[in-house]
Amino acid sequence: MKSNTLILHTAALAIMPLQLMFSVFLLLRGHDEPGGGFIGGLVAASAFVLYAFAFGAESTRKILRVSPRDLLATGLLFGLASTIPALWSGQAMLTAHWWEVPLPGEGYLKLSTVLVFDIGVYLAVLGTLMTFVISLMESDE
Numbered sequence: 001m002k003s004n005t006l007i008l009h010t011a012a013l014a015i016m017p018l019q020l021m022f023s024v025f026l027l028l029r030g031h032d033e034p035g036g037g038f039i040g041g042l043v044a045a046s047a048f049v050l051y052a053f054a055f056g057a058e059s060t061r062k063i064l065r066v067s068p069r070d071l072l073a074t075g076l077l078f079g080l081a082s083t084i085p086a087l088w089s090g091q092a093m094l095t096a097h098w099w100e101v102p103l104p105g106e107g108y109l110k111l112s113t114v115l116v117f118d119i120g121v122y123l124a125v126l127g128t129l130m131t132f133v134i135s136l137m138e139s140d141e
Contacts, residue, residue, distance in 0.1 A: 012054035019047035027122050028115075037118035041125025048126075049133050057137040060130075068134060072127030078120030082113040 023043035030036025052060040064071075086095035094117070100108040 008054045012050050016047045016051050019043055019050070023047065023122075027118055030118050037121030038125055040118075041122040042129070044122070044126050045129035045133075048130055052133060052137060057134045060134060064130065068127045068130035070127070071123050072131065075120045075122065075124030075127055078123060079117055080120075082117035082120060085113055 023040040025040075026035040026043060027037055027040035030040065048060055048064065051063060061067075083093045085097040086093060089095075089097070094113075096112055096114050098110060098112045100110055103109055
């Protein structure tokens with residue numbers, strides 16, 4: 001099921017990049033403030049669903065470049081990987097760990113297992129929703 005309206009095609013092409021940027025913003029601010037992997041994944045999925053309604057399931061598969069099931073599996077692996085530092089240090093499974101990575105110049109980049117977990121949730125939500133939507137669209141065709 002794809003739409004043949006010029007307005008929807010134009011809107012999908014204009015809105016999709018903005019939605020994806022906003023989803024990354026929600027993902028990155030989520031472990032400090034409201035937001036995070038779940039809502040960021042929902043916003044990213046809504047961008048691809050809008051594209052799917054405008055251009056069809058096959059075009060959406062091409063623009064994703066990765067199978068939605070692979071996104072789901074990768075998200076689960078990221079979530080699992082976020083537990084490893086705590087287990088190595090003998091702490092509870094989801095205990096957060098932070099690292100400061102020096103940047104060229106005088107700054108530091110703060111990384112954490114919380115961010116790794118949020119990225120996993122983001123990818124799992126995106127992969128799950130896109131698997132459902134694309135499967136439903138292809139069964140309708």
